[in-house]
Amino acid sequence: MSELWAHTLTWADVNPARHPFEMDDDAAEELARLVAPLLPSAEVAREDRWRTLNPVTEFLADRYGRWACGWNWSVGEGDADGGVVEAWCCSSDSVTTPDATAPLVVAALQEWRGWLKDLAERFADLAPPKNTPVTSTDLWYWERACTRLVTVVADRTQAESGWYGHCMQVLRWFLAYNGIDEAQAEEIVTNAVGGRFGSWIAPDAQVVDAVSSRFATGVSDIR
Template sequence: MSDLRASTLTWAEVDPLRHPFELDEDAAKALAGLVAPLLPSPEAMEELWPHSLDPVTEFLVNRYGRWASGWDWSVGEGDNDGGVVDVWCCANHSMTTADATAPLAVTALLEWRDWIEDLAERFSALAPPSHSAVPLSSVDPWYWERACTRLVTVVADRTRAHSGWYGHCMQVLEWFLAYSGIDEERAREIVESAVGGRFSSWAAPDVVLVDTVSSRFARTVDGNL
């Protein structure tokens, strides 16, 4: 089975253009019916934790692709720390009966997918003009700085800068660089250089810190740091 941690997802694995997805109301109800039998009983839930929801995640990943592993990546200290999903908290708090919980899991999947699609739109708007045709060395660093500032701000807002939020923030910055044509290994190096150790749980970055990180981000992409 592939890695079920959403924190390790790459842009290639979540890019909506590569992984089309539609789920109307009837299909959502049908999906909930397939998810319900995979949910553990309340009695078994604690015994199986932290893997009590693995059967659901495996099913969704096999059906839709690895991007779906983020369906339960909730805000704050859920089963998976530092995500953006609001409708799902964790198995202990979100699960009741299978019939009630399965539609909630589907709603969480849709919320996660909406976030990915929102990011794709933001990436398109923030990417340097003709980024696929112009050498990175020729791109005005202002584009990278602007993108970093806006992406850090939106991730801090969506995660409410709760526990572990900076992990997904760094991931989103890596995704943006990958979208812009930078290979994954180099993207990780750039983001680690710009962000590593500068953000903290339960602390939204102030303007000065965001500006500092964004400036380092731009200079690192440009090869001047």
């Protein structure tokens, strides 16, 4: 079921420009009605509820695109470790009756989409000018971008359990946004972070500076 695992999403999967999505109040109510029959009942054992959410995730991904599988990527140790969604806690606590749970699913999906739109706007603001030669100024753009993205992801995830996984993913997304292929992006980010981030603690300025410097150098090496 890796196709439904938010950790594997690429920028092509989540780029809002490629996957239009609009939802007014009426559409939100209609989606809640469609989701409700797919939800587990409150009688399902708490530890098993996460497995029974797959039909919901499959439905959302089929309807809106694979990006939607991040709808329940909540903060901390939820259904998937280290996300940004606060509207949904986890299957063991958020699932009650279908009618009460369905609106939470919709709110979580909207929150996740809002985060993706926010990232797209940040990427546009942080991207170096087109056709900028590799100079110290160019490196500054990449360092600044890495610093700001690490900071915002640490804040949105509250630097809780596994937060750095999504942080590294966001850095890869930014590189993809700027035309760097997935294999190169993976290498750049892995070399830059290199185990410097950990769960339950936001990195200090010195660590972020070191990661950002390595990130920028990694980009310059391929340009």
